[in-house]
Amino acid sequence: MMLTRYVLPGILCLIFLQTVHAQEEPSATAWYRQYFTSRDHAPVEELLEQKEKELLEAREIQDDSARVFVLLQKGLIQLNYAYNFEAAMDCFLQSLGAADSARLPSGEVFSYLALAHIFEQVGNPEKSLQFLERAFAIAFALKQPEILALTLNELGKASASAGRLDEAQEHYDHALRYKQELPDNGLEAETLYNLANLSVTKRDFIQALEYYKQSLTIRRKQRLRLEEGILLSEIGDTYNNLNNRERAYANYKAALEVYQSIDFKKGIAEAYNQIGEYYYNQQNYKQALANLELALAAGQSAQTKSALRKSYEYLSLTWKALGDFKEALRHKELQLAINEFIVKEESDQKLLETQSTYALQQKESEIERLERAKQDRERELAEQKRIQMYLYALLGLGAVIAVLILYLYLLKQRSNRQLQAINAQIEAQNIQLQTLNTTKDKFFSIIGHDLKGPLNSLTSFSNLLINHFDALSKEEIQNIAKDLDKSLKNLFALLNNLLEWARSQTGNIDFTASPINLSEVLEQNKELLSQQAAAKDITILYEPGEVIMASAHMPSVTTVVRNLISNAIKFTSPGGAIKLNAQKKSNEVVVSVADTGVGMSKTVMEKLFRLDAKHSTLGTANEKGTGLGLILCKDFVEKNGGRLWVESEEGKGSTFYFSLPVA
Numbered sequence: 001m002m003l004t005r006y007v008l009p010g011i012l013c014l015i016f017l018q019t020v021h022a023q024e025e026p027s028a029t030a031w032y033r034q035y036f037t038s039r040d041h042a043p044v045e046e047l048l049e050q051k052e053k054e055l056l057e058a059r060e061i062q063d064d065s066a067r068v069f070v071l072l073q074k075g076l077i078q079l080n081y082a083y084n085f086e087a088a089m090d091c092f093l094q095s096l097g098a099a100d101s102a103r104l105p106s107g108e109v110f111s112y113l114a115l116a117h118i119f120e121q122v123g124n125p126e127k128s129l130q131f132l133e134r135a136f137a138i139a140f141a142l143k144q145p146e147i148l149a150l151t152l153n154e155l156g157k158a159s160a161s162a163g164r165l166d167e168a169q170e171h172y173d174h175a176l177r178y179k180q181e182l183p184d185n186g187l188e189a190e191t192l193y194n195l196a197n198l199s200v201t202k203r204d205f206i207q208a209l210e211y212y213k214q215s216l217t218i219r220r221k222q223r224l225r226l227e228e229g230i231l232l233s234e235i236g237d238t239y240n241n242l243n244n245r246e247r248a249y250a251n252y253k254a255a256l257e258v259y260q261s262i263d264f265k266k267g268i269a270e271a272y273n274q275i276g277e278y279y280y281n282q283q284n285y286k287q288a289l290a291n292l293e294l295a296l297a298a299g300q301s302a303q304t305k306s307a308l309r310k311s312y313e314y315l316s317l318t319w320k321a322l323g324d325f326k327e328a329l330r331h332k333e334l335q336l337a338i339n340e341f342i343v344k345e346e347s348d349q350k351l352l353e354t355q356s357t358y359a360l361q362q363k364e365s366e367i368e369r370l371e372r373a374k375q376d377r378e379r380e381l382a383e384q385k386r387i388q389m390y391l392y393a394l395l396g397l398g399a400v401i402a403v404l405i406l407y408l409y410l411l412k413q414r415s416n417r418q419l420q421a422i423n424a425q426i427e428a429q430n431i432q433l434q435t436l437n438t439t440k441d442k443f444f445s446i447i448g449h450d451l452k453g454p455l456n457s458l459t460s461f462s463n464l465l466i467n468h469f470d471a472l473s474k475e476e477i478q479n480i481a482k483d484l485d486k487s488l489k490n491l492f493a494l495l496n497n498l499l500e501w502a503r504s505q506t507g508n509i510d511f512t513a514s515p516i517n518l519s520e521v522l523e524q525n526k527e528l529l530s531q532q533a534a535a536k537d538i539t540i541l542y543e544p545g546e547v548i549m550a551s552a553h554m555p556s557v558t559t560v561v562r563n564l565i566s567n568a569i570k571f572t573s574p575g576g577a578i579k580l581n582a583q584k585k586s587n588e589v590v591v592s593v594a595d596t597g598v599g600m601s602k603t604v605m606e607k608l609f610r611l612d613a614k615h616s617t618l619g620t621a622n623e624k625g626t627g628l629g630l631i632l633c634k635d636f637v638e639k640n641g642g643r644l645w646v647e648s649e650e651g652k653g654s655t656f657y658f659s660l661p662v663a
């Protein structure tokens, strides 16, 4: 007693949970289908308690999808094992809401399928179909073949029970189209079984046989004995309908063996009943009795009232045929008693269903509320998406405009830079042109005035000699000749500078540097000009020390030194002195020419090296000049990579310096 009441159900429950769990992995619908095919299960209270625990766990770890599925399982237990429609509906309403807020469309599909079942069970196939349509719409969008096939099967069954046989056929055919994509062929076997039942409804028994047999092949491969037994029994019934009693008998016998192998008492009772009925029809009353007695025993242990009723009915008929009216009456009475029981149970069920229908209708408004909320949310979401799209479009447009502006800015920047470069070039060219222009002016003015002056005096001297030669004394002629010579020398020096300058300006001088000995250059120039200095009673002082080498163009440096010494002689009064010096300073050599002459004011110093501010004064012996020498010197020194500058004080003398790169 203890064993059957507590231990066995516990073991069965464990097996059941394990099968559910094991099948959950490969198949998305097996856990659900299990609740409709399982014949054995643990006591409802235990199952519900277990689910309650799982719900708490799911809530604790905030696993929304686990919560949805546990709610569904709890509802299915209430629906299929406890027949508590209201409680089941509460669970499915919760699972529907939870699936919706957890964005779990598969949870929504199962919730709608389960809700459809409730209405199917309380005899409202139209309502059931409505929920199935909703489940199908979501499953279709979900594109999961297994869930779709399951939904189509449910649609088929509901359509069939609503009398829409063609629609049912369409749904099953549609479901079969997914058979290649299913993880196992359990659903295919189920669809074939449903198709067979539909064919029976249409009284197309040949077609029904075909479908049952196809389904049987699959179930045998799957080694699902219970399903195999059910199919064999259905095949037997179908042969019976086709009046093929022998075939019917063979299949009942096979079904019985299968049920016996798994000790499925209800099945065993039904199979013995069918075999007993067969023998009764064959008028083999002995065999009929034996089988019906066995059916009765199995039916009693399985507590299946419908099987018991059939056993009593045929036992009564058989006894009557055998002439034992007493036994016949006793069994007839038992049949009627159990029938009464069944009818009462059925009417209780009907009453329960009617009561439930009202409660369920109340709850339906909850579904509508859920659906409205969902629609509102979807609308809101769509609106948000639209706004988002506008924003993105605006952002995109902004980005394009920004890029365009940046591109234009960069383009302008580039053309500005180009313009600036061109301007700078033009500026440089302008300066060059101005310099060229001043050079040209200077050149012409030198040719026009400075060259004309000495030539004029030369002509007047030569005229004096030609016209007054006889009137002039020998001494006077000698003086004129001396003046003539001085003018010629001046002219020569001027022409020399002019030519060299012209050459440097036209770029005809190659300023290639080579190592030069500066002491030598200074020494040579001192020698060259000492006579000219002596004529004015001026001494040139130079004491060469260590050899100082510079890197420069020898002829141009010589010109610079000669010009500077000439100037010093020119602007120093008799009795004065000129001091030459060369000194090495880090990486340059500095040469200086210092005199004790007239010196210069600051204003004069500022004008010295400028072509545009021609400055020239007479020397201490009235020597004429052109203001070209220093400009030439500065130009030459700079072309050699050096600098030229002056330090001077009026009346005290001047010192001209120039630097050159050291060799």
Ligand code: ADP
Residues within 6 Å of the ligand: 567, 568, 571, 595, 597, 598, 599, 600, 608, 615, 616, 617, 618, 624, 625, 626, 627, 628, 629, 630, 631, 653, 654
């Ligand atoms: P020029 O000597 O032919 O006039 P320069 O270019 O050699 O041309 O000199 C320009 C002017 O600079 C001179 O006329 C003079 O006024 C001034 N100058 C040059 N050297 C000296 C110097 N050593 N002492 C004073 N003044 C000088």
